[in-house]
Amino acid sequence: MTDRTSWLRTRVRVGWLLLACGILVFAAWLVLKRANPDFPWDLRILGGIGIGIGAAGAGTLVRYLPAMSNDELARRLVVAELDERGVLIRRRAGERAYWASAILVFVGLMWASFASKGDLPALEGDLLWNCLVIALAVPFFVYIGSVIVDESRT
C-alpha cells in the first residue's frame, strides 16, 4: 500500500465514522423525542448536532471516496492537501484565526465580568446571539483573508 493510498484510506475511514456518529446522534434524538416529549430541555439541539456531524462525514466522503478508485484524482488531492507551501499558508491562517478568536473570547469574558457588576449591559437575548455570531464569523474571515493574502504574496 502506498503512502498516498494509506493517507486516503484514513480520510475515508474518518468520513464513515463521522457519518455513522451523525446518524446515531440523530437517531437518538428521534428515539428520545418519541419516548419522552416532556424532556426538560429542547432536544432539537441533539438533532442539529447529529445533522452537523453527519454532514461533515458526508462531505469528507464526497471529497475523498471517488479518489480511492481514480489514481490521477488521488494524486491531485494529495498534492493539493500536502503541498508544503499550501500547508504553511493554512497553518499561518489558522494561527491568525486562533488569535482573533482568543481576543474576541477575552473581550466577551471581560464584558461578562463588567456586566455582572452592572457596569455594562448583560449579555443575553439578541445581544448575546449577535456577539456569538461575531465570535464565529470574525475568525473565519481572518482565516480566509489570511489565505488569500499569503497566496498572493508567497
Added chain:
Amino acid sequence: MKNRLEEQRTSRGWTQQELADRAEVSRQTIISLERGRYNPSILLAFRLARLLGTQIEDLFLYEDGDHD
C-alpha cells in the same frame, strides 16, 4: 534565497507542471520557488536537487541575510 531552479528545469525541457508532478508539489509552489518568494523545506530542496540531478548547494544559493 536565490536559486537556479528555472535554469535547471528549462535545461531539461520540463515545464513547471512536469517538475511539480515529479516533486509532488503544486505548480504554484514551483512558480513561487522560481520567483524566490518561497523558501522550500530541506526535504523538498533535496527532492528537487535529486530530480534535477544536481547538488542542493548548486540549486539553492544561500547568502548572508537569507534568514527567512
